[in-house]
Amino acid sequence: MKKVLIVDDIGALRKHVMRLIVELGFQCQFSEASNGKEGLEMAKKGKFDLYLLDWQMPEMTGIELLKALKENPRTRDVPAVMFTDQSKISNVEEAMSLGAVGYLSKPFDINKVDHKLHKYLA
């Protein structure tokens, strides 16, 4: 059972992603955080196999969170995948350079979700 931390300020979107992952047949245990700060706390305390991080969040943005995660020895080796808007694909480069392993652009395409997360969840 893989442990996934989803950090997104929109509850509906977190659930949406969880459903997609479940629909794809991955066996996961999810933890949710609704802002960057909370996400960081949870990441530090828990043990996860994958971080899914949204970009725009209160308290601490996704990119700030990603930086913080990569700076912390406890969390830096956990693969992080960012959610982006299509309009912000340019940001992807920044995220990748900071150590993100990939991104999922909204609207989520179930095939891409499968393709990009398979490696970490299978």
Add this chain to the structure above:
Amino acid sequence: MKRQKTPGKAESLRSAGSGNKVIMTSMPLASVFVCENISLSSAADQQFVSEFTDEFIDRFHHLCRQWLKYPAAQINPSVVQDLYRTMHGLKGCAGCVGANFLVNLCQESEELLKHIPAETTQRDTWYQLLLWSMQQSSNILQIIKQRSLMQQPPASLDCHTTVMDASYRNFTEMVGSMLVQLANPAPNESAYIPENPVEHHEVASETHNRELDELLRYVMDQLSNADAKESSEKWQRTMSIITSAQTVSVQTFFESIGRVAEELGASLHKTIRLSVQDTMIAVEKNVLNALKIPFIHIIRNAVDHGLETDDERIQLKKNLPAALTVSWELFNGILQIQIQDDGRGLDQHAILRKSAELNLPQHSLQDWRQLIFEPGFSTKAEANTLSGRGIGLDSVKRIVQQLDGSIMVSSKSGRGTCFSIMVPIKSAIINGQKADQMVVRWLDDDDASRSMFSGESGQHINFSSQES
């Protein structure tokens, strides 16, 4: 009204953002309907729609309250930030279900939020615009939610959302224009004086929101004369146009006029429970205000004559308190309002007898109920012997018809009476209303004979077909 070409929104925004000199040469005009297909491909998506609409409706509700806490001059930056994030988040969710018009609205709102000037005499306008964008977004969400609930899960069907007014499009165009103006206030000396609003729109499909157009013109003009000495009268005018362009909640409207019913009932030894549907629809103020008198009339009639006294009801073994229910729904631009009591109902024989006495034109047996709307009927009828529907119903009908609407009545002896008023609405805003809460609707005069009491009391029937 003249139709002018508008520059592309995106282009305007880009120009504004880069500070290019762009002079607004034309006015954004109300466009026609905004139609959008929202594709729900699976049950999971449907659940997503229902969850995100709920979540954002809540957020906007909260944000509007926050927003209103502060006067325009001191918008709290954290609220602005909150709104920005909300718009951004909603954009993502709306994108996930293909609700592109909502995506656009969010996008424009974001742009606007990014550009709120620190110092401007037009701050009130920005403030109102953003408040409006929140309300509109929330209302679009209600529509999306309602439409998605009407689908049978987990079918993969398109759910069709029709937004009945160009308000949204208008808004986005206006934002674009404002940004352009901000980038470069055009030196325009000739002040535009808005004409008086015309009373009616000639063609319904040409959903020009006249007031909005006026507002747009006026705001633009103000902006273009940023250096000109500010005239307070002009500003009052601007604000009044903005205010009047806004809609009013049907629920609030009925709750205020509905109090009459309980008070009146108490004085007549009738305990009445008024229930007003709590789903939110906001419609044009003008229409609702014009219907105020008809509604008061119908409600008073129901209390006065339709409902029995407490003692009578006990004898008849009917429920206490008596129920007076106001419900509404909006469908394809028609607002239908039903005022229903569970009183004695219309007495067919008495009505037919009376009409014969009065030599009213003969009606077929099917539409005997229409007789109560006859002018002659109302003045002479002795209300009580006829279950009291006589007074002033002709004038009620006239008012409704002036609004291009129609009124129908249905009743079952001993079970109650239901008045149904339908009026076309240009600017309409609905809330998700579960399909199982939809009560019977009358579609046209032919259907008026179809009694809502045909089934068991309380039976709910879903939408039937459209007007034929």
